[in-house]
Amino acid sequence: MSAALVVPRSPALGEAMVDIRPAVPGDLPGITALVNEQARRGNLLPRSAQAIANSLADWLVATAGGEVVGCVSLLRYTSGLAEVRSLAVRDEVQGQGVGGRLVRALMAEARRRRTPTLFALTRAVRFFERCGFRVADKSLFPEKVWLDCRRCPVRQRCDETTVVLHLFREEATNDAKKLR
Numbered sequence: 001m002s003a004a005l006v007v008p009r010s011p012a013l014g015e016a017m018v019d020i021r022p023a024v025p026g027d028l029p030g031i032t033a034l035v036n037e038q039a040r041r042g043n044l045l046p047r048s049a050q051a052i053a054n055s056l057a058d059w060l061v062a063t064a065g066g067e068v069v070g071c072v073s074l075l076r077y078t079s080g081l082a083e084v085r086s087l088a089v090r091d092e093v094q095g096q097g098v099g100g101r102l103v104r105a106l107m108a109e110a111r112r113r114r115t116p117t118l119f120a121l122t123r124a125v126r127f128f129e130r131c132g133f134r135v136a137d138k139s140l141f142p143e144k145v146w147l148d149c150r151r152c153p154v155r156q157r158c159d160e161t162t163v164v165l166h167l168f169r170e171e172a173t174n175d176a177k178k179l180r
Contacts, residue, residue, distance in 0.1 A: 018069060018098055020105045023059035028052060030068025031059060038088045043123075047086060060105050062089070062098045069093045072102045074109060074118075081141075082110055084120040084128075103131045107167060116168045121160040133163035140164070 023031060032049045039046035052059065055073060062070030070089040076082045084106055089099045110118055119141055122128055129135075141162060 018062050018064045018093065018096075018101075020060060020062050020070075020101050023056050023061045023071070025053075025056065027059075027061050027063075027068050027071075028056065031061065031071045034068060034071055034088045034090060035086050044086055044088060059086075060102055060109070062093075062102055064093065070098045070102050072106050074106050074113075074115075076113075076115065080115065081117050081119070082113075082115045084118055087120070099127065100131060103128075107131075107165070111167050114168075117164060117166055119162060119164045121162055123160055125161045125163060128163040128165075131165070133165040136162045136164040138162040 028049060031052055032047070035044055035047050035052070038044040052073075055075070058075065059071060059073045061068050070087075070093065072087040073085045074082050075085045084103060087099060087102060089102070107118065118133075119136065120128060120133065121138070125135065
């Protein structure tokens with residue numbers, strides 16, 4: 001991620017301010033714990049510390065008081081397509097805008113990388129709609145199906161919805177034409 005990423009600070013959460021920034025190696029234990037806690041609850045797919053470390057440059061974290069309180073990664077499939085992946089926020093900061101700030105920061109990073117289309121598989125459809133995403137058909141993203149869905153333990157009873165966001169008007173128009 002770009003070290004020049006600028007995201008406004010949030011209002012105080014208790015005694016600590018929440019900052020959004022690119023992940024660094026010292027964040028690895030916090031990211032791993034947060035992602036895998038959400039995986040235990042059935043909200044995310046689990047990620048090993050090694051898998052997270054291997055893609056650390058693609059992660060953003062929300063920190064408060066020196067601790068990771070939120071995270072998200074940008075998984076690039078092609079030059080034109082990336083997934084909003086492993087979005088997680090600790091319980092004590094839920095509902096305080098941390099998730100939205102993480103997604104907006106990830107959108108800024110995708111724009112910087114000139115990636116025109118973002119998608120996510122989620123149960124939090126309204127959250128993503130508030131971030132500008134719209135519901136889409138999963139079949140439009142065979143890359144995701146082949147990478148994760150085919151190995152997912154609940155693939156036969158998947159209750160996630162696919163959402164998509166086109167970041168650049170011109171590319172979005174071209175993408176829509178290609179899908180017709």
